[in-house]
Amino acid sequence: MATTTAAQRREQARSEYDAFLRSCPTNQLLDRLSDKWVSLVVSALAPGAQRYSDLARRIAGVSPKMLTQTLRTLERDGILTRTVTPSVPVRVDYELTPLGSNLALLLTAVKDWAETHFDEVQAARRRYDGDEGNGTGGAGGADPDRTDV
Amino acid sequence: MATTTAAQRREQARSEYDAFLRSCPTNQLLDRLSDKWVSLVVSALAPGAQRYSDLARRIAGVSPKMLTQTLRTLERDGILTRTVTPSVPVRVDYELTPLGSNLALLLTAVKDWAETHFDEVQAARRRYDGDEGNGTGGAGGADPDRTDV
DNA sequence: TGACGTAGGCACCTTCAGGTAACTACTTCC
């Protein structure tokens, strides 16, 4: 028999899919935006240039490793510039490029959307969680441990 | 001694930061958008309603587990609706709600931005990788293993 | 008659992103 199993077809589809993803600019950029720290760094830099330690303080929960890593990636992509001033304690400034400012605008649009529609999402969640509780009736109380994301 | 170490301050800052993030609608919605499968599912549903197996075929690389999980999350958030038709092989249709279509528009905007600025990003990457190669001069050829994301 | 398809659920298992800690060199403050 040919044995063109569903799993095999999925496996083959995935390889094509992977090749597609690697060549797809949209996906590559979307990947960049999906990074949690990227959005935070870009937002932090939107008002103007910041020093490394300023960023570390503003973003608060970030570890030095992730901050450096994120900054390097963004610098490589031309989102921000890194300026080293060889003073006595070495001083490094980061600033958004025009491209980075453009990206910041996009993030602002996302933020606006989130703020506009957040109450709708919350209402939908309450509705969904409520239906689960009285519809099936099996759990005996609808476990409320899924309160946050 | 007081020992208000930098690490301790960072630790404290993180707890405040966490509390901040949990109450921030923007961040919660941004988290949703960061999910790789979410954007793919929303894009796949943008043209119209799809069945479970149609989605599995369109998105290709997705595992049944992740597809179900993503669909449940989006249903809970009111991004899409799930309609079960109790025919002989159970048939389930997924369709974007108006809110979901709105989100699809946002994703389209991101896609447009990516397509518009992708060449700039690529140019910046080539410039950055080139500088690394001839500036330090240590690697002796600028290792090209960082070609993709 | 048994394998496929539809729409998942459940459990295990791997992987890797991200956190932690230790280290650098140089200076200034207490």
Added chain:
DNA sequence: GGAAGTAGTTACCTGAAGGTGCCTACGTCA
């Protein structure tokens, strides 16, 4: 004079996300 700050780097480790395989139940087709 020792600790802290500035701007990181490196090695190690863990926890959670996500993949894989196996299962259901019911009908149909080869």
